Amino acid sequence: xxxxxxxxxxxxxxxxxxxxxxxxxSTPKGPVHAVRGVSFxxxxxxxxxxxxxxxxxxxxxxxxLRLTAGNGRIDASRMxxxxxxxxxxxxxxxxxxxxxxxxxxxxxxxxxxNPVLTVGGQIxxxxxxxxxxxxxxxxxxxxxxxxxVRIREPEKVYSLYPHQVSGxxxxxxxxxxxxxxxxxxxxxxxxxxxxxxxxxxxxxxLLDDMVRERGMGLVLISHDLNLVSSFCDRVLVMYxxxxxETLDAKHLDKAQHxxxxxxxxxxxKLDGRHDDLPVLKRDPAxxxxxxxxxxxxx
Amino acid sequence: MIExxxxxxxxxxxxxxxxxxxNANLTVxxxxxxxxxxxxxxxxxxxxxxxxxxxxxxxxxxxxAGKPLQGKRSVASRKHMQMVFQxxxxxxxxxxxxxxxxxxxxxxxxxxxxxxxxxxxxxxxxLGPEFRFRxxxxxxxxxxxxxxxxxxxxxExxxxxxxxxxxxxxxxxxxxxLNLLSALRKTHGLTYIMxxxxxxxxxxxxxxIAVMNRGEIVEEMSEEQMRTGNVxxxxxxxxxxxxxxxxxxxxxxxxxxx
Numbered sequence: 001x002x003x004x005x006x007x008x009x010x011x012x013x014x015x016x017x018x019x020x021x022x023x024x025x026s027t028p029k030g031p032v033h034a035v036r037g038v039s040f041x042x043x044x045x046x047x048x049x050x051x052x053x054x055x056x057x058x059x060x061x062x063x064x065l066r067l068t069a070g071n072g073r074i075d076a077s078r079m080x081x082x083x084x085x086x087x088x089x090x091x092x093x094x095x096x097x098x099x100x101x102x103x104x105x106x107x108x109x110x111x112x113x114n115p116v117l118t119v120g121g122q123i124x125x126x127x128x129x130x131x132x133x134x135x136x137x138x139x140x141x142x143x144x145x146x147x148x149v150r151i152r153e154p155e156k157v158y159s160l161y162p163h164q165v166s167g168x169x170x171x172x173x174x175x176x177x178x179x180x181x182x183x184x185x186x187x188x189x190x191x192x193x194x195x196x197x198x199x200x201x202x203x204x205x206l207l208d209d210m211v212r213e214r215g216m217g218l219v220l221i222s223h224d225l226n227l228v229s230s231f232c233d234r235v236l237v238m239y240x241x242x243x244x245e246t247l248d249a250k251h252l253d254k255a256q257h258x259x260x261x262x263x264x265x266x267x268x269k270l271d272g273r274h275d276d277l278p279v280l281k282r283d284p285a286x287x288x289x290x291x292x293x294x295x296x297x298x
Numbered sequence: 299m300i301e302x303x304x305x306x307x308x309x310x311x312x313x314x315x316x317x318x319x320x321n322a323n324l325t326v327x328x329x330x331x332x333x334x335x336x337x338x339x340x341x342x343x344x345x346x347x348x349x350x351x352x353x354x355x356x357x358x359x360x361x362x363a364g365k366p367l368q369g370k371r372s373v374a375s376r377k378h379m380q381m382v383f384q385x386x387x388x389x390x391x392x393x394x395x396x397x398x399x400x401x402x403x404x405x406x407x408x409x410x411x412x413x414x415x416x417x418x419x420x421x422x423x424x425l426g427p428e429f430r431f432r433x434x435x436x437x438x439x440x441x442x443x444x445x446x447x448x449x450x451x452x453x454e455x456x457x458x459x460x461x462x463x464x465x466x467x468x469x470x471x472x473x474x475x476l477n478l479l480s481a482l483r484k485t486h487g488l489t490y491i492m493x494x495x496x497x498x499x500x501x502x503x504x505x506x507i508a509v510m511n512r513g514e515i516v517e518e519m520s521e522e523q524m525r526t527g528n529v530x531x532x533x534x535x536x537x538x539x540x541x542x543x544x545x546x547x548x549x550x551x552x553x554x555x556x
Contacts, residue, residue, distance in 0.1 A: 201552065231543075269502070271501075276478060
């Protein structure tokens with residue numbers, strides 16, 4: 001097993017511990033192996049998972065909640081959450097975990113909010129679904145949650161429909177909905193990709209506060225290596241369903257694996273020069289077991 | 299090559315009237331690559347769409363190579379200015395082969411030697427003749443965007459308008475497309491106007507950048523300013539800071555520009 005780097009955050013037992021996770025989809029053209037042997041621990045920290053499309057980063061996130069599509073199969077030698085074995089949990093236990101103890105933010109608020117319900121109603125519903133509280137109490141909590149995610153005039157926004165709010169506000173509402181149950185772990189799958197850069201920063205700062213104030217564990221899944229490394233404590237770089245490298249986010253420049261280096265180099269930089277960008281060359285060996293540890297020697 | 303003066307476009311009427319572009323002025327020299335950045339709703343794409351003739355109700359003057367453009371264009375005048383769109387998954391007809399897609403502009407403009415031209419352009423965008431009879435679903439995102447670039451280039455235009463040409467692509471593919479675009483500009487002496495929300499992408503391809511906010515061009519940035527971030531307008535500075543990555547302290551100074 002490849003050794004995982006430890007940071008100060010892991011002094012206590014990890015919130016989530018995954019070993020040798022595989023996700024396979026059966027398709028008419030044969031099995032598709034989306035995630036191939038991923039292992040990591042999540043403490044009360046900000047963990048980034050970075051990769052290009054098809055690298056298995058989202059499927060890793062979904063597998064933690066066992067939200068893999070019907071034709072998919074999850075295998076892992078270990079998938080523990082707070083002392084519970086997620087692999088053995090039955091559907092009922094999973095339902096009690098999803099949303100209330102581990103919650104997930106999706107990419108685009110336009111598609112993940114119900115268009116025919118008011119946003120406030122949806123937040124309150126999330127609250128009532130997981131806890132036995134009265135309607136009035138749920139509304140009160142939803143309003144205070146809207147305030148927490150820095151929405152001005154929460155009373156007014158409460159009764160708006162999703163099409164009446166902007167993308168940034170929609171994503172804040174999604175975050176409010178996910179946080180109202182006070183989860184221990186939040187999985188954010190490209191939470192800011194559909195947003196403008198300045199709004200992106202504001203949404204990230206919100207997630208940042210939540211991790212700090214509530215001691216939450218955050219998994220941030222993204223394709224943007226620079227953004228993730230400036231935000232997270234640790235970064236897993238994925239390619240072809242495998243973890244290529246685990247990096248301390250502050251030392252991105254010390255990346256060893258040629259894939260990580262290639263990804264970093266092919267980003268355009270604001271340096272006023274217009275030379276050709278180095279193009280990423282993929283090594284088929286990265287997809288095999290021996291390509292995993294050999295990052296430094298290649 | 300391109301001169302835009304007092305360009306204005308409004309949508310809707312009465313109470314719901316929105317001025318998408320207000321009094322935009324810019325000039326682009328022949329062979330230059332000019333960038334427009336801004337957040338969503340800033341009107342950056344609207345400028346391009348007015349130039350290429352998708353919108354015809356604009357006010358002001360647009361001159362291409364000294365000739366003012368009319369709201370209604372002749373077929374021949376459209377040949378000199380072509381556009382590449384954001385999403386290569388949406389901009390190619392799913393039931394037409396690459397050959398059909400590339401031949402259509404040639405048929406419209408009545409150009410001869412269609413086969414030769416198609417084969418030549420495919421090689422130029424790095425695809426090769428074997429892609430000629432493929433359908434879009436048989437191509438990757440980067441290959442589709444290459445077809446879209448070939449479609450714009452096949453009429454041998456002098457101006458190419460690029461509307462977020464790489465934002466639907468992975469970073470490694472984005473690098474390939476940006477390299478292709480800058481190589482094509484050099485070999486053909488093309489003039490580019492590129493629109494993007496990503497300051498780094500525009501900064502890589504363009505030597506001057508106009509920054510748009512709420513329909514107005516607030517500032518024009520030079521190469522030097524892109525490097526140092528030493529810009530005049532507050533909005534530009536905020537955009538520049540945000541594109542440098544997540545920074546808790548800088549965020550406190552962010553505000554809304556109305």
